[in-house]
Each structure stands twice: as C-alpha cells, then as structure tokens.
Amino acid sequence: MYKVVIGLEVHCQLKTNSKNFSPAPNEFTEAHNINVAAVDLGLPGILPIANKEAVKKALFTSMALHCDLPDEIIFDRKNYYYPDLPKGYQITQNTKPVGVNGYLDVIVNGKVKRVTLHDVHLEEDTASLEHYPKYSLIDYNRSGTPLLEIVTNPCIESADEAVAYLEDLRDLFLFLGVSEAKSNYGQMRCDVNISLMKDTDTELGTKVEMKNINAFNNVRAAIEYEIKRQTEVLESGGKVIQETRRIAEDGKTYSMREKVDAVDYKYFIEPNIPSTPVTKELLDELKESLPELKGDRYLKYIDKYNMSEYDAGVLSKQRDVSDYFEEVLESGVDTTLAVNFVTTAILSTLNKLEINISELFITPKMLSEVIKLVSDNKLSMDAAKKLLYEAIDKKTDPVELVKKEGLSQINDEDKLLELITGIMDENQExxxxxxxxxxxxxxxxxxGQTMKKSNRQANPNISREIISKELERRKNNGK
Amino acid sequence: MHILDKSLDEIHEALKSGEVTSKELLEESLKRAHASQDEINSFVTICDNAKVYDVEDNVLSGIPYACKDNLSTRGVLTTASSNILNNYVPVFDATCIKKLKRNKAVMMGKTVMDELGMGGTGTTGHTGVVKNPWDTSRMTAGSSAGSAAAVSAGIVPYALGTDTGDSIRKPAGYCGVVGFKPTYGLVSRFGLFAFASSLDHVGCLTRSVKDAAYVIDAIKGKDEADMTTFNSRNIQLVDNYTTDVKGKKLFYIKEIVEELKNSPNKEYYENFMKVVDYCKECGMEIVSESIDEVILRSLYPSYMAISCAEATSNNSNLTGIPFGNRQDGSTTEEIMFNTRTKGFSELIRRRFVIGSFILQKENQEKLFLNAQRIRRLVVDKMTELYKKYDGCIVPNSESIAPKFGEKNDALSDTYLLFAEHLAISNFGGFPSITIPSGEVDGMPVAVNISGPIKHDSDVINMAAALEEKIGFIPLNMRGDK
Incomplete structure (x- = not known):
C-alpha cells in the first residue's frame, strides 16, 4: 500500500465590476472579444490599474481561510511567452501574496480534515484559445479577469478529501460572495499534483501534474485513475515520471509533456503599481463583514440544535438559506418545527419555482408567525404548509390570510365532536x-374524513382523541 | 526671423493679434520639416494633414509641436523607430497627447528615436540616423534624437521626449536646446511605450526654460490611467516662474567635475566653472560635495541591469500576435520567434538577452537586486544632500556631440563617470533640466540642474536665472547657421 499525497491549486475568478488591472467589464459572455480594453491586449503604452474591489475580495477570502495577511499589497510580474498572454507577462503575486499559511477545515465522511494552505494570491487570467485544424483563434474577454489562486500544501490523501475540499472551498466563495464559482463557466478550475510514497519513505514521491480540470467529478476520476496507474508502475518496479497529464473523456489520464527543468519565470516586482498599505481600518472593515462559515454553522446546528447531520448539511450549505433559517430561529420559535418547515415547504418551493430564497415571498418573519400558530396548536402542520403555499400564490401575508379566511385550527372539542358524530352517522358500516x-x-x-370535512382545519390530535373515545363509547353502548 | 522661431509667449501674442495664423505656422513648420528631412532626418512621420486649431487663451493653442515616436497617437503611425512596429497605428492617445489636444496644440510629426528608446546615439532608428543640425557629421545622441534635432533646427518650438537614463537631456545638450524631465509621476506615462517603467519619464525639449514650463504645465497632472502619478495642483511652473533665485543653494559633484578638469580639452572645465560663477552672480550659493566614487562607477552597470531587466519584460508584448509586424511561422512559437528575430535590431536583442540573464533566478540576487541596492544608495545620498541644497548642478556631458563612428552602444570595459551620471535623476525620479551653457569648437555644451522631487519650480527657476546670464542663442535664431 502506498500513501497518497495530493496538492491542489485552485483558480477562482473573482466577481468584480471590472477586470483586475483594466477598465473592461468582468462578466461571462458568449460573444467573443466584447469585454476588451487596450490593457487586455497588451498594446504598447498601456499601464495596469489595480482593482480595489478585487484586492478587497482577495484579502477577505484570505481572512476567511485563516491566512496571515500582508502589511502591503504589491504585485509581481511572471514572465513567459504564450499566445494567450498578450503582455508577455502575467501580473501576479510572488513576493507578498494576499495570504499565507491558512487552512480550511473540511468534513470528509463525518470527520474533520484540516487542509493547510501554502498561500493565496491574486493574479490575472489569460485570454482563451480556440484551436481549429489549420488555425487558432484568441478570445480576449477572459484576459485580465481577476483570478484568486489558492494553493494547498501536499496534505490531501484521497480523492474523497480532494473533492470535499473543492466543494467546501466553492461553498466558501459563495458564502463570502466573492465569486460565482461556476466550474462549467471555468470560474473555478483546479490543478492537481499527485504522488505516491511508502509509509517508510521520508521524501515525497515523484509528482504528476494535471492542469485545468473544471468539473469536480473529473478531479475525482483523475485522482483515482492516477492512484491506480502509479501504484501499478511502482508495484512492477518502475519509476513514476515527472510529467503533466490530462484527463480524457474515458476517465483515464494521458501524458501531455514531460517536465524538463522547472521554468524560470523571472519574477520581479511590478513597477507600475505602487505599494498600498493594508491598513487596520481595512482589516477591521473586512473582519466586520466576515460571515459565519459553512463548517462552523454545520457544527453549531448539530451541537447546539441537535439536528441530524443531514439537516445540518442542508441548512448550512447555502448562505442565504442558512441566514434565512437563523433569522427564523432568532424569533424564538421551536427549532424542530423551523428545521421541518425550512427543509420541506420552503426548499421545495424554491426548487419548484426555481428562485433564490431572497426572491421568496415568505419572509423569515412570516414563517415564524406561521410556526407559532402551529406550536400554539392553532394550526396543524398540514394546514400550515397549505397556508404557506396559498400565501405564496396570492402574495399575501399568511397571518392576514388566517384572519381573513378563518383558516385557524379548530380546537374546540364540542365543535369537533359535533362534526365527528355527523361523519360517523353517515358511515355506519x-x-x-x-x-x-x-x-x-x-x-x-x-x-382523514374529519380533516377533509373541516377543510383541514380540525386539530388532528384532538380529533383523533375524540374519535377514539366516541368509537369506544358506541362499542360499549352496543353491548 | 520667422514668428515660428520665437518663444511660445511671442508666438501666442502673434496669433492673438492676427499677425500670423495657426495654418501659416503649421505650413512653415511642415516646410522646414520636409526641407531638412534629407539632411537631419528628424521625422518618422510628418503629418501633412495635421488638424489645425485656432488660437485660444492658452499659450499652446494653434502652435505646432513634434512628438517622439514612442508616444501613442490615435490614428497616427507610432513605430518607436522599430521594424517590429513599422505598421502599428494606435487606437488610443497617450495622456500627454490627449492633454495637448485639449490645449489645441497642433501635432505636426512623429520624431525618430533610438529603437524602442534603448540607445543613446540617435543612430539606431529603423528609418535611419538622425544628424545634428549644428554639424551633420555629428550625432545628436538619443534616444529623443529627432525631437532634439527638430527643436534645434527650428522646425517646431517644442517637442515631447522621453527620458529613461538621459534620453531627453543628453541630446538636448548636444543640440543646444533645453531638455526637461520633471519629477517622476508629474506627467502620466500612459501611452508611453515602456522601456523601463521605474525609470521612464515624459518630458519636453524646448528653446527656452520658460517654454518648458508652459509645456509641462499643460501635460502634467494626476491620471487615473497611471497609478504612479500624483496630484500636482500645487506645482504650477509658469505661475511661479521667476529668475530671482537669490539665496538658493546648489552643489556640484566634485568627482565628476574633477574628471572634466583632467580632460585634455580645458574648455569644457572652463565653461562649467564660468557657469559656477554665474550661479554666484545670481545670488546663489554653490559648493562642491563628494559622492563615493565606487557608487558613481556603479551607476552605469546598475542602470544597465535595471533598465535591461525591465525592458525585456516590457517588450514581451511585441510578438506579432495581437498587433505589430507579424512574420510567418508554422506554429505560434515560430511566429513569435521570427517576428522578434526580424523585428529587433541586434543591439536590442543584446539588451533583451542581458535583461533576461539578469532576471534569471540564479542571477537575480547578484545582479538585479545589487543594482537595486546601488540605486537606493544613490537616491538616499542625493535625498540627504537635497535636505541641505535646493539643487545639484553638473556638466551635462564630457564633450560636445561626437562625430559618427567615434562612439557606439557596444559594451566596453571602461566607462567615464559621465557615462550615466544623468541617470541619478531617473533613479530617484528627481526633476532635472539641461540648458545650453555656451560653445566649444562651434558646438553647444550644456549644464544640468536637478533638485528634490516635486521641487520642479525651483529647478526651472534656477535654470531660468542661469539661462539669462549665459545668454545662449539657439541655432534657429542665428543668421550664420
């Protein structure tokens, strides 16, 4: 058996109005070469202007990833020639990244795994190339898009851990609102470095690099295939070659190029962007707006609210849903009922209407009121859910609906007895x-009949009691 | 004498009074440009259809000027005197060009330079050698060669230039005109084809110090497109222009003047010492200060290391892929390789190889970072001296303009202290002006005055006071040339 050692480099496009160093819009578009300024073409005479929003979002993410933050923001040039790199250098961070020595705690198969981070740095994306048999085309829309690269230490030991990390990292981007992180748009891309070593080895094995994998299931497939392939190579007494491989549609990896010596990127500090100090005011401002993150919420839901792992997972996954849920809780309603309503009625409505929770007519306050009606036994669960659907339909506050249409639960035992006696008389058999x-x-x-006849307003628990008593009474009377 | 030969003030008055029209000025300028082109070769492009503006209240309106060919001019060919850009027509204006347009200045042509700004001879442009209007067997120096020649020859009252080591000031000195490089960040570099970004400056070549004040006032200012620019509302060169500089304190660098004293031709030293006397006559104090010779001798290699390193990166955009003079090739690598091989002259390729070597991981510490340390030492020393003094005055060059063939840009084992002493002001971003100080052997010689950053007004005024004392007559005002 070999120990698997994986390091991941994740590139994430930040959501900003304009590009990282140019005034061109930063947005995904199908039309080619639309969002392009002179800076993005590397025309002679252009100068980079650092995007404050991108820098803030990069620092914000670093902070959420528990990184050490720099005292100043500076950029470096990474020099190399490639047709998708119009300036002939990429502006990135080498000397002082926006974050170093961070970590992300990830839950893998019920256990907490701490993925430690080497660094987080802000850079610019390249243009994209489209290759045809006799020529290639360049689309500069992507050129200069702000890109945050998050580099882990070689501390990941399985495909499960890798994918769990990627999913949690994506959720973190979404929680922080720094990126849309859509891998199908290439907004989140991953380079995988993987090597095998014996337990007794003191040095890492020869690593294989796989670049620009977008879909998480391809990351899994690539890792699983490489573990199998490298194990076979080592078992048969061979040596793993240091190389770059790519994952193909068949789920196998194929060699692209052997790595000769490491490329010398001739880094030096970008002279056109003066150093900007990272002030205490800025850090305080960012700290202030840092939300409680998915992992923390998940553990809180289990520890504090005794939720099932499943419910805790569902309610902590998306920030807007989680925030909504917590706002409902803040009104002091019963936790179990709140979990039930949000995970069923609310989430199914979002799915059905294909909307975000922010677009939902039912506010947390409205839902709290409805839940209170249920816990005060004024409304059955069933009736409450029906009421919510109706409220959404009519875009009317459910409490208003209750007042107007008298939908409140029938708890009056005499009233219920009268109704039930009538039903029994009609169903003598x-x-x-x-x-x-x-x-x-x-x-x-x-x-069932009572609920139907009462327009689902009968309190089912009281009704059941009365029905049992009444049936027993009739049985005894018949004797 | 034609009105075009007068000062900007006087030309402006003539336009205002109707003595001359903007169109007549442009026609005269174009006529002179074409007439001198064969002989001195100042221009890559002469804008025969330049847009003429009527005179307004601002002094530059309606007056023709020339622009170095490394400043981006929308719709006008801009080659940086390199084959690799011999078909490049920019889609945007450099900020300084935009500002001059707003001032209704009339751009009549783009001037020849040393290829991509690299080189100090005026001989390496892709359209040929620029010759010194004072004596066409002599060079102008560079890289703002055509701009210096055009102003000296009276084609335009002023020209824009750029200065990375001494590229405005050296040719200004050789051509008997004023060359001013203001504080780094006073004028936006947006649209300047970068050579070495941390050293590059936009400035001007004029026939008088006051004219330089007008030009810089018009093109300076904080620019959203250049993060290294600063707000300079408190720096107004024309408003604060005065030749009363009593009480100002100057120093000269002892080691450099000593070297001049030891040169076989005593006239250079005598000329400089006469200027020292003028300083005193103007009521300024002047003393000598010593700077460690080791540091002075390190200036040239440090300058070469930093500028070549930045240049190799800055010019990596010239691949023929998105723009430029693309050559054929069967792969993109081959296209880039062929474009760059054919597009650059050997001198340029040599600088890129040096720059690339210096930036290599194993050499960075020894070459690049040590050069940066020298730079910091020099700047710290000057900054310290500038706490005591308002400025530093030095001879602009060790001689008059050399004859062709006497000097080239190839590397050599020995250098004079003079080789790169003007680059001190590029290292520190200090304002620095060169003015003619007289003649030796019928050719102009010059002095250079620099000062602390943002003290551009003091530098201008000290130069103006000396200019008045020296009474140098520009070439275009002389009947005999």
Missing amino acids: VVRQYVEDGNMSAVNFFV
Whole structure:
C-alpha cells in the first residue's frame, strides 16, 4: 500500500465590476472579444490599474481561510511567452501574496480534515484559445479577469478529501460572495499534483501534474485513475515520471509533456503599481463583514440544535438559506418545527419555482408567525404548509390570510365532536367494523374524513382523541 | 526671423493679434520639416494633414509641436523607430497627447528615436540616423534624437521626449536646446511605450526654460490611467516662474567635475566653472560635495541591469500576435520567434538577452537586486544632500556631440563617470533640466540642474536665472547657421 499525497491549486475568478488591472467589464459572455480594453491586449503604452474591489475580495477570502495577511499589497510580474498572454507577462503575486499559511477545515465522511494552505494570491487570467485544424483563434474577454489562486500544501490523501475540499472551498466563495464559482463557466478550475510514497519513505514521491480540470467529478476520476496507474508502475518496479497529464473523456489520464527543468519565470516586482498599505481600518472593515462559515454553522446546528447531520448539511450549505433559517430561529420559535418547515415547504418551493430564497415571498418573519400558530396548536402542520403555499400564490401575508379566511385550527372539542358524530352517522358500516370486528383502521379513516370535512382545519390530535373515545363509547353502548 | 522661431509667449501674442495664423505656422513648420528631412532626418512621420486649431487663451493653442515616436497617437503611425512596429497605428492617445489636444496644440510629426528608446546615439532608428543640425557629421545622441534635432533646427518650438537614463537631456545638450524631465509621476506615462517603467519619464525639449514650463504645465497632472502619478495642483511652473533665485543653494559633484578638469580639452572645465560663477552672480550659493566614487562607477552597470531587466519584460508584448509586424511561422512559437528575430535590431536583442540573464533566478540576487541596492544608495545620498541644497548642478556631458563612428552602444570595459551620471535623476525620479551653457569648437555644451522631487519650480527657476546670464542663442535664431 502506498500513501497518497495530493496538492491542489485552485483558480477562482473573482466577481468584480471590472477586470483586475483594466477598465473592461468582468462578466461571462458568449460573444467573443466584447469585454476588451487596450490593457487586455497588451498594446504598447498601456499601464495596469489595480482593482480595489478585487484586492478587497482577495484579502477577505484570505481572512476567511485563516491566512496571515500582508502589511502591503504589491504585485509581481511572471514572465513567459504564450499566445494567450498578450503582455508577455502575467501580473501576479510572488513576493507578498494576499495570504499565507491558512487552512480550511473540511468534513470528509463525518470527520474533520484540516487542509493547510501554502498561500493565496491574486493574479490575472489569460485570454482563451480556440484551436481549429489549420488555425487558432484568441478570445480576449477572459484576459485580465481577476483570478484568486489558492494553493494547498501536499496534505490531501484521497480523492474523497480532494473533492470535499473543492466543494467546501466553492461553498466558501459563495458564502463570502466573492465569486460565482461556476466550474462549467471555468470560474473555478483546479490543478492537481499527485504522488505516491511508502509509509517508510521520508521524501515525497515523484509528482504528476494535471492542469485545468473544471468539473469536480473529473478531479475525482483523475485522482483515482492516477492512484491506480502509479501504484501499478511502482508495484512492477518502475519509476513514476515527472510529467503533466490530462484527463480524457474515458476517465483515464494521458501524458501531455514531460517536465524538463522547472521554468524560470523571472519574477520581479511590478513597477507600475505602487505599494498600498493594508491598513487596520481595512482589516477591521473586512473582519466586520466576515460571515459565519459553512463548517462552523454545520457544527453549531448539530451541537447546539441537535439536528441530524443531514439537516445540518442542508441548512448550512447555502448562505442565504442558512441566514434565512437563523433569522427564523432568532424569533424564538421551536427549532424542530423551523428545521421541518425550512427543509420541506420552503426548499421545495424554491426548487419548484426555481428562485433564490431572497426572491421568496415568505419572509423569515412570516414563517415564524406561521410556526407559532402551529406550536400554539392553532394550526396543524398540514394546514400550515397549505397556508404557506396559498400565501405564496396570492402574495399575501399568511397571518392576514388566517384572519381573513378563518383558516385557524379548530380546537374546540364540542365543535369537533359535533362534526365527528355527523361523519360517523353517515358511515355506519365503518363504525360497525370497529364495534363488531375490532378493525382499528377505522380510527385513521375518521381522522382523514374529519380533516377533509373541516377543510383541514380540525386539530388532528384532538380529533383523533375524540374519535377514539366516541368509537369506544358506541362499542360499549352496543353491548 | 520667422514668428515660428520665437518663444511660445511671442508666438501666442502673434496669433492673438492676427499677425500670423495657426495654418501659416503649421505650413512653415511642415516646410522646414520636409526641407531638412534629407539632411537631419528628424521625422518618422510628418503629418501633412495635421488638424489645425485656432488660437485660444492658452499659450499652446494653434502652435505646432513634434512628438517622439514612442508616444501613442490615435490614428497616427507610432513605430518607436522599430521594424517590429513599422505598421502599428494606435487606437488610443497617450495622456500627454490627449492633454495637448485639449490645449489645441497642433501635432505636426512623429520624431525618430533610438529603437524602442534603448540607445543613446540617435543612430539606431529603423528609418535611419538622425544628424545634428549644428554639424551633420555629428550625432545628436538619443534616444529623443529627432525631437532634439527638430527643436534645434527650428522646425517646431517644442517637442515631447522621453527620458529613461538621459534620453531627453543628453541630446538636448548636444543640440543646444533645453531638455526637461520633471519629477517622476508629474506627467502620466500612459501611452508611453515602456522601456523601463521605474525609470521612464515624459518630458519636453524646448528653446527656452520658460517654454518648458508652459509645456509641462499643460501635460502634467494626476491620471487615473497611471497609478504612479500624483496630484500636482500645487506645482504650477509658469505661475511661479521667476529668475530671482537669490539665496538658493546648489552643489556640484566634485568627482565628476574633477574628471572634466583632467580632460585634455580645458574648455569644457572652463565653461562649467564660468557657469559656477554665474550661479554666484545670481545670488546663489554653490559648493562642491563628494559622492563615493565606487557608487558613481556603479551607476552605469546598475542602470544597465535595471533598465535591461525591465525592458525585456516590457517588450514581451511585441510578438506579432495581437498587433505589430507579424512574420510567418508554422506554429505560434515560430511566429513569435521570427517576428522578434526580424523585428529587433541586434543591439536590442543584446539588451533583451542581458535583461533576461539578469532576471534569471540564479542571477537575480547578484545582479538585479545589487543594482537595486546601488540605486537606493544613490537616491538616499542625493535625498540627504537635497535636505541641505535646493539643487545639484553638473556638466551635462564630457564633450560636445561626437562625430559618427567615434562612439557606439557596444559594451566596453571602461566607462567615464559621465557615462550615466544623468541617470541619478531617473533613479530617484528627481526633476532635472539641461540648458545650453555656451560653445566649444562651434558646438553647444550644456549644464544640468536637478533638485528634490516635486521641487520642479525651483529647478526651472534656477535654470531660468542661469539661462539669462549665459545668454545662449539657439541655432534657429542665428543668421550664420
């Protein structure tokens, strides 16, 4: 058996109005070469202007990833020639990244795994190339898009850990609102470095690099295939070659090029962007707006609210849903009911209407009011959910609906008894089955009928009690 | 004498009074440009259809000027005197060009330079050698060669130039005109084809110090497109222009003047010492200060290391892929390789190789970072001296303009202290002006005055006071030339 050692380099496009060093818009578009300024073409005479928003979002992310933050923002040039790099250098951070020595705690198969981070740095994306048999085309829309690169230490030991990390990292980007992180748009891309070593080895094995994998399931496939392939190579007494491989559609990896010597990128500090100090005011401002993150919420939901792992997972996954849920809780309603309503009625409505929770008509306050009606026994769960759907439909506050249409639960025992007696009189055969044959399902039948006749306003628990008593009374009377 | 030969003030008055029109000025300028082109070769492009503006209240309106060919001019060919850009027509104006347009200045042509600004001879442009209007067997120096020649020859009252080591000031000195490089960040570099970004400056070549004040006032200012520019509302060169500099304190660098004293031709030293006397006559104090010779001798290699390193990166955009003079090739690598091989002269390729070597990981510490340390030492020393003094005055060069063939840009084992002493002001971003100080052997010689950053007004005024004392007559005002 070999120990698997994986390091991941994740590139994430930041959501900003303009590009990292140019005034061109930063947005995904199908039309080619639309969002292009002179800076993005590397025309002679252009100068970079650092994007404050991108720098802030980069620092914000570093902070959320528990990194040490720099005292100043400076950039470096990484020099190399490639047709997708119009300036002939990429502006990136080498001397002082926006973050070093961070970590992200990831839950993998129920256990917490701490993925430690080497650094987080802000850079610019390249243009994109489209290759045709006889020529290639360049689309400069992507050129200069702010890109945050998050580099882990070689501390990941399985495909499960890698994918869990990527999913949690994506959720973190979404929680922080720094990126849309859509891998199908290439907004989140991953380079995988993987090597195998024996438990007794003191040095890492020869690593293989796989670049620009977008989909997380491809990351999994690539890692699993490489573990298998490298194990076979080592088992048969061979040596793993240091190389770059790519994952193909068949789920296998193929060699692209062997790595000769490491490329010398001739880094030096970008002279056109003066150093900007990272002030205490800025850090305080960022710290202030740092939300409680997914992992912390997940653990809080389990520890503090005794939720199931499943519910805790569902309610902590998206920040807007989680914030909504916590706002409902803040009104002091019953936690179990709140979990039930949000995970069922609310989330299914979002799915059905294909909307975000922010677009939902039912505010946390409205939902709290409805939940209070349920816990005060004024409304059944069923009726409450129906009420919510109706409220969404009519775009009316559910409490208003209750007032207007009298939808409140019938708890009055005399009223219920009167209703139930009437139903039983109409269904003598079912009463007989209970009285004479002892058929207990008659109880459920009458509960159902009561709910139906009462327009689902009857309190089902009280109704059930009354039905049982009444059936027993009739049985005893018949004797 | 034609009105075009007068000072900007006087030309402006003539335009105002109707004595001359903007169109007539442009026609005269174009006529002179074409007439001198064969002989001195100042221009890559002469804008025969330049847009003429009527005179307004601002002094530059309606007056023709020339622009170095490394400043981006929308719709006008801009080659940086390199084959690799011999078809490049920019889509945007440099900030300084935009500002001059707003001032209704009339751009009549783009001037020849040393290829991509690299080189100090005026001989390496892709359209040929620029010759010194004083004596066409002599060079102008560079890299703002055509701009210096055009102003000296009276084609335009002023020209824009750029200065990375001494590229405005050296040719200004050789051509008997004023060359001013203001404080780093006073004028935006947006649209300047970068050579070495941390050393590059936009400035001007004029026939008088006051004219330089007008030009810089018009093109300076904080620019959203250049993060190294600063707000300079408190720096107004024309408003604060005065030749009363009583009480100002100057120093000269002892080691450099000593070297001049030891040169076989005593006239250079005598000329400089006469200027020292003029300083005193103007009521200024002047003393000598010593700077460690080791540091002075390190200036040239440090300058070469930093400028070549930055240049190799800055010019990596010239691949023929998005723009430029693309050559054929079967792969993108081959296209880039062929474009760069054919597009650059050997001298340029040599600088890129040096720059690339210096930036290599194993050499960075020894070459690049040590050069940066020298730079910091020099700047710290000057900054310290500038706490005591308002400025530093030095001879602009060790001689008059050399004859062709006497000097080239190839590397050599020995250098004079003079080789790169003007680059001190590029290292520190100090304002620095060169003015003619007289003649030796019928050719102009010059002095250079620099000062602390943002003290551009003091530098201008000290130069103006000396200019008045020296009474140098520009070439275009002389009947005999």
